[in-house]
Amino acid sequence: MLKTDNQIPKSRLYASYAVISLIIMVLIVRFFQIQILKYETFSKKSDINRIRAISLSAPRGLILDRNGTILVDNYPTFILNAIPGEILNKNESFMRISECTGLDVSLLLDNYQKYYRTRFVPVRLAKDLTLSQISVLEEHRLDLTGIHYDQFPERVFPSKIRGSHFLGYVKEVNRDIYEKLDNNQLYEFGDLIGWQGVEKIYENELKGQKGVKYLEVNAFGQVMGNVAERMGERPIPGNNIHLTIDSGLQGLLEQSMQGKRGVVIVSDANNGDILAYISAPDYPPDLFTGITHDEDWNDILTNPDRPLMDRNSGGLYPPGSILKMITLLALAEKGNLNTNFSIICTGEYAFGDRVFRCWNEYGHGNVDLRRALSESCNIYFYKIVQALKIDEWAEVAKELGFGEKVGIDLPTEQKGNVPTKEYMNKRYGRYGWSKGAMLNLALGQGDVVVTPIQIAQYVNILATRGITQKLHFGTNHIQNINVTPHFKASSWELIDRLMKGVIYDAGGTGKSADPKIEGLVLAGKTGTAQNPHGEDHAWFVGYGKKGEQVISATVLIENGGHGGQFAAPIARVAFNYVFQPSQIVENQ
Amino acid sequence: MILAVTKRFREISSSVLVLPIILTFLGLLTLKSIAQHQDGMTSFEKQFTYLIPAILGLFTVLFIPKNAIHKYSYIAYGAILIGITIPYFGESTAGTYRWIDLGVLSIQPSEYAKWITILVLARYLSDHKLEVRNFTVVIIPIILVLIPTAIILKQPDLGTAAVLLTPVFPMLYWVGARPYHLFLLIAPILSIVTAFHMASFVIWVIIVATVLYLNSSTISRGITTFFTNIFLGLFAPLIWNSLHAYQQKRILTLFNPELDPLGAAYQIIQSQTAIGSGGLLGKGWGLGTQTHLKFLPVQESDFILSVIGEELGFIAVLFILILFAAFISRIVFKAFECTDRFSGLALVGIASVFLAHVFVNTAMTIGLIPVKGLPLPFVSYGGSFLLSCYMMLGIVLNLSIKSPT
Numbered sequence: 001m002l003k004t005d006n007q008i009p010k011s012r013l014y015a016s017y018a019v020i021s022l023i024i025m026v027l028i029v030r031f032f033q034i035q036i037l038k039y040e041t042f043s044k045k046s047d048i049n050r051i052r053a054i055s056l057s058a059p060r061g062l063i064l065d066r067n068g069t070i071l072v073d074n075y076p077t078f079i080l081n082a083i084p085g086e087i088l089n090k091n092e093s094f095m096r097i098s099e100c101t102g103l104d105v106s107l108l109l110d111n112y113q114k115y116y117r118t119r120f121v122p123v124r125l126a127k128d129l130t131l132s133q134i135s136v137l138e139e140h141r142l143d144l145t146g147i148h149y150d151q152f153p154e155r156v157f158p159s160k161i162r163g164s165h166f167l168g169y170v171k172e173v174n175r176d177i178y179e180k181l182d183n184n185q186l187y188e189f190g191d192l193i194g195w196q197g198v199e200k201i202y203e204n205e206l207k208g209q210k211g212v213k214y215l216e217v218n219a220f221g222q223v224m225g226n227v228a229e230r231m232g233e234r235p236i237p238g239n240n241i242h243l244t245i246d247s248g249l250q251g252l253l254e255q256s257m258q259g260k261r262g263v264v265i266v267s268d269a270n271n272g273d274i275l276a277y278i279s280a281p282d283y284p285p286d287l288f289t290g291i292t293h294d295e296d297w298n299d300i301l302t303n304p305d306r307p308l309m310d311r312n313s314g315g316l317y318p319p320g321s322i323l324k325m326i327t328l329l330a331l332a333e334k335g336n337l338n339t340n341f342s343i344i345c346t347g348e349y350a351f352g353d354r355v356f357r358c359w360n361e362y363g364h365g366n367v368d369l370r371r372a373l374s375e376s377c378n379i380y381f382y383k384i385v386q387a388l389k390i391d392e393w394a395e396v397a398k399e400l401g402f403g404e405k406v407g408i409d410l411p412t413e414q415k416g417n418v419p420t421k422e423y424m425n426k427r428y429g430r431y432g433w434s435k436g437a438m439l440n441l442a443l444g445q446g447d448v449v450v451t452p453i454q455i456a457q458y459v460n461i462l463a464t465r466g467i468t469q470k471l472h473f474g475t476n477h478i479q480n481i482n483v484t485p486h487f488k489a490s491s492w493e494l495i496d497r498l499m500k501g502v503i504y505d506a507g508g509t510g511k512s513a514d515p516k517i518e519g520l521v522l523a524g525k526t527g528t529a530q531n532p533h534g535e536d537h538a539w540f541v542g543y544g545k546k547g548e549q550v551i552s553a554t555v556l557i558e559n560g561g562h563g564g565q566f567a568a569p570i571a572r573v574a575f576n577y578v579f580q581p582s583q584i585v586e587n588q
Numbered sequence: 589m590i591l592a593v594t595k596r597f598r599e600i601s602s603s604v605l606v607l608p609i610i611l612t613f614l615g616l617l618t619l620k621s622i623a624q625h626q627d628g629m630t631s632f633e634k635q636f637t638y639l640i641p642a643i644l645g646l647f648t649v650l651f652i653p654k655n656a657i658h659k660y661s662y663i664a665y666g667a668i669l670i671g672i673t674i675p676y677f678g679e680s681t682a683g684t685y686r687w688i689d690l691g692v693l694s695i696q697p698s699e700y701a702k703w704i705t706i707l708v709l710a711r712y713l714s715d716h717k718l719e720v721r722n723f724t725v726v727i728i729p730i731i732l733v734l735i736p737t738a739i740i741l742k743q744p745d746l747g748t749a750a751v752l753l754t755p756v757f758p759m760l761y762w763v764g765a766r767p768y769h770l771f772l773l774i775a776p777i778l779s780i781v782t783a784f785h786m787a788s789f790v791i792w793v794i795i796v797a798t799v800l801y802l803n804s805s806t807i808s809r810g811i812t813t814f815f816t817n818i819f820l821g822l823f824a825p826l827i828w829n830s831l832h833a834y835q836q837k838r839i840l841t842l843f844n845p846e847l848d849p850l851g852a853a854y855q856i857i858q859s860q861t862a863i864g865s866g867g868l869l870g871k872g873w874g875l876g877t878q879t880h881l882k883f884l885p886v887q888e889s890d891f892i893l894s895v896i897g898e899e900l901g902f903i904a905v906l907f908i909l910i911l912f913a914a915f916i917s918r919i920v921f922k923a924f925e926c927t928d929r930f931s932g933l934a935l936v937g938i939a940s941v942f943l944a945h946v947f948v949n950t951a952m953t954i955g956l957i958p959v960k961g962l963p964l965p966f967v968s969y970g971g972s973f974l975l976s977c978y979m980m981l982g983i984v985l986n987l988s989i990k991s992p993t
Contacts, residue, residue: 004714006923006932012762013924016936017917020943024913027950028906034864034954035902042864046877 054215055122055188058208059153061238063167063198065247066273066475072167072199072285074153078129079190080137081122082112086146096143097125101133114174115189124172124190127152155192157285161251165279165310166243166410166473168197169288195288197310198473201409202241211235242475244273249577253278256570261558262538263311263452265471266574269460269543269550271478272469274408276574279311312456313406313413316449317556320529320563321376322539323397323444325462325495327385328373330396332491336387339494342368345379356382356439359528374501374508376526378443385442386435393441394420399485401457402450407482408471416454419447445530455541456554461485462499463523463543463550465492499523503542509564513542513553515576520546522575526563535559540567544575551578596650600985601922607915608966608981612639612974614908615967618895621874622888631888631969638971642978649982657983658711658930665708665732671697672739685743698748699976701736703983706755706937708732713763714929726760726769747948747962754944755937762936763929768803772813776820783821784828793818855891856955863897863905863954870901888969890961894953908967912946922988931987938980 034042063072080097087093094108108125115124125147129137134149155170170192171177181187186207194203213232216225244267253264257280266276283300300307309315331337347363349356358364358378364371372380385393397403403418417423419441424433427447440446453471460468466485469478502510503522510524524542531537538560543552553571560566616635623630674697675685687694709729733756741749757770775796782792796817804810862876871877876898887895897905916939923935942965949964951957963970965977 004929006926006929008762008924008932010924013920015761016758016920016939020913020916020920023943023947024909026956027947027954028909030951030954030956031863031897031902031905031909034860035867035897035905038864039867042861043867045861046865 054150054213056211056213056232056235057150057152057191058210058235059237060155060170060192060199060208061202061206062240063206064240064242065159065245065250066243066275067246067248068242069159069247071157071159071161071163071243071245071247073156073158075156076151077127077154078131078134078149079124079152080126080129081148081150081190082125083122083146083148084112084116088145093144093147094125096140097137097147100136100140101126101129115172116175122148122150122190128154155286155289159247159251161245161247162254162282162285163245163247163250163277164197164282164285164287165312166197166245166274166277167285168199168201168411169195169285170199171195171288196412197410198241198243200411202474206238206241208238209236243473244268244275244475245277245473246275246578249276249574250278252577253570253574254280254282256573260560261305261311262556262560262567263315263554264556264570264574265312265452265456265554266578267456267460267471267552269463269468269552270548272460272471272481273475274471274473275551275578277312277473279309279315281305281307283307310410310412311556311558312452313408313410315451316414316416317452317537318446318529318531319444319448319450319455320527320537320539321378321443322455322525322527322541322563323448323450324373324376324381324442325499325525326393326397326400327381327388327442328495328498329400329487329491330388330393331384332494333396333487334388334392337369337384337494339369341384342366343380343383345377347379349379349382351382351436351439352434354436370498370501370505371507373498373525374505374510376502376509376528381442382439385438388438389421390419390424390438390441391421393438394418397448399483400461401481401483401485402448402454404482406451406453406457406471407479408453409473409477413453414451416450417447423447444527452554452556455539455556456552457481459541459543459552459554462492462495463545463552465489496523499525499542502526509562510540510542510568512564513540513568513571513575515572515579517546517576517579520544520575520579524568524571526568528561528563531559533559535561538563538566540564540571542568542571542575544579546579549579551575596989599989600650601918601988604915604918604922604984604988605981607911607918608977611908611911611915611966614896614904615892615964615969617873618892618899618967619888619969621876621899622895624874634971635969635974638974641971642974645975646978646982646985649979650986652986654931654987654989657707657934657986661704661707661711664704668697668701668704669736669739672701672736672743675743686745694972696972698736698740698743698745698752699972700979701740702748702752702941702976703938703980705733705736705752706759706941707934707983709756709759710930710933710937713759713933726765726773729756729760730773745961750948751941751944751962755940758940759933759937762923762933766803768799771799771803775813775817779817779821780824783824789821793821856952859891859894859953860955862891862894866898866901868902870897870899870904873899875899889963889973890949890968891953892968893950893964896967897953909946909950912942912965916943916946919984919988922984925990926988927990934987935984938984941980 059074062070062074064070082093090112094105097103097108098105103126111125112123129149137144137147137149173181173187173189173191173193175189177193178187178189187193194200194206199206211233214226249266253266253276257264257278260280262280264276264278265274267274281303287296287300328337345358345360345364345367347358347361349358356378359376364375364377364379367375367377367380371377397418403416405413405415407413419437424437424447437446441448457468457471460471461481466487468481470481472478500521500523502508502524503514509526513524514522522542522544524540527539527541529537529539536559538557540555540563541553543550553574555567555570557566616632619630619632619635623632671688674688678685678688686696686698688697709732712729712732733753737749737752740752757773760770761767778792779796782788796814800810800814804813865871866876876895893905893908896908919935919939919942923932923939926932926935945962945965948957948962949968952962963973966974
């Protein structure tokens, strides 16, 4: 049956050749594209493909106090990472991890979402794993392709102090944070980044440099060994930061402030070193590391005393009588201060159609300049302040650093407010305020609001006659203050003398700040600031000089009542600690 | 006997025989490279062993008289239809019904269905003094092909089914079917596919209109065909939109695997990476990192060309593709030289099966078409496939021997 002939026109043969050639040519062209034209791209891709880069986290630098005591340290914890591209079945793996460790699957899934970046970058699933959890996981290693655990340095706080408001805290970089970072090429998801306090301000020094280790892996994620031609990089730990804080003093004052709301700042007036920095109530410094229980969180977030807020740099307060020195300086500079002027204080003062009162409702009787400050007579200041224009007062206030950030090395500083004529006109209208506003300002009430850190700088300026340095935590962060107060020597002297009276005069309101140490000379001022939130705020500011050493203290007890009674004793604790002869030896 | 063998060997086309032997050697060389990281019996050693049945198969087919091949082709066709149905009665292997488990070895009957179907087609088309210029005549050959194709498609084995379907068009063309009629057969499919891309569809519609205008016997028939195609094209998107999202995605991934980076796309991406990183001269035999770190999937069978591309570079790929082009062209030339129509048709059919294999396999490794799971003739690892290739080669050699007139 093979009789049918096969007479085929040549054209069909050539057509067939054409089709074969065309098809093969298409393939050749495509291979040429991939192998010759795109060689570079694929070559790079193939390198990445077989190499897994393991990033090695660099331990953050330590934070130490002025005496070398470690305030913030690192300790190694285990974290669980997943490499998305290597996980065979996410849900199954997570179930298995959950069985092994007792961690919630939903937590793993949450973290997976939060830290996922690309298929080949490890995703942080969980942290703070115990050795026993790790060993159970190790037994199931074969079922957990793409799951790895690594050591991870976590922050730990070995000292007795809390100091949470200046130490601040770190956060783990997640998607939201990452997208907002300017220099995010330096970070990976899950890395720690300073988020508050010194941790934030000194992030660049503390951070260190991540290392990397290259491993050759196969498509199943099994490590085949090191990559011969690519050396890894060792992580470089961050630099240590030495703070000016004296942890002994800090701890002592934290205890003194326990159960209170308020602040204490103790600093070296000569160089701006902050020795103690308390904002009460505070929170445990390890609140943001490890796993914080929801209840603890809620306690802190719903606490009406707002423990998370740093009152020192972020709290705005009416300063009260501690600002009376501004009025005196302004008058002295203007030449309008008669040091022999005296009045009879009856406890009341009528101005226009209003009656202003002294804090001493029975009146101080005969009051001269010295007594006016040491016993904080309001009536005296009502009278003398009338010689001042608001802008004259404001100018001196600004020269002493108010209305402007001090520029300490913390991230959350407020500016406060110094009212000027312009400000008052804008706020109340040209005829909406009167000379009576000056009576308020004389007492540090009304539209003037300050941060405690501004007050601390103000005290340092008064203590050193303007040649202090900017308040700071980092020992290397020494800068000139932002203002240049120029007053006559006689004016400085007058203020110093009058402030000593507050401590040493018989009726002095600041008596209880004196630890009575030989050779120590104190000067101070109390304040009792009215505020719309209830009981008056108790203030005490002062400085002590002994030899070359000049230490200032600023204390505020919110709704504490009389400054002399409640704030000054806390300053005494500080002065006592710093100026104790034994303590001085220890400090040096 | 020995005389018969030597006589036979003197008659066969040495050029057709030598090219596959070179390809087989290249395949073994590549398998040897892969074997470096294999434990136990390597795929290289196994493939070497498979050469024995393959060569036996070649000889068996070579010595079957041409008459017998012609005579028993319908019986063989019936047998292979049963053969490809048998796996459905057994257990599935990885969710497919392709293999017949015979204990010591497994057979994949669909491999042999490829060329048996060609033989039966050749017989049908040569037995009848067909007026192939008439459109209706192509119906029966199409049915003959569609039966095994449908069974294999159900296994499921899209790749083999596609290869099985391919030869019918060149064979019809070879016996004189008007290209216009073949065009009419393929047109609806292209109408549906192009409908999803506006510009392509417009160009396609213009081509259809031109071809119909130039070829259609009557205007009414031309217009009917034209609008049938247009409507198919217009309805396709509507039907598409009625599909569930996951169904759409499954189909889309078929055409664009990059949509599914963890599945088929992973294979293609890895394969492209391997090939691309090979460059002009390759990374060197046994030095392909993608290959040896097992990034490359099914590297000894479906993706063996990726290994070659990575280790031996563009030069080697070019060499292999030219070998295939020469081999296939050579078969077509033999088909042209045949004195009887049956042999000519069978050779054309086998040439197109080889070409389909080469195209689908190669295009898949470089991401031109979706992953189909088709091996590269003579080069890829696999006993059943190697045997089948050598048997096809045997048929080619056998049928291309000039009968003494």
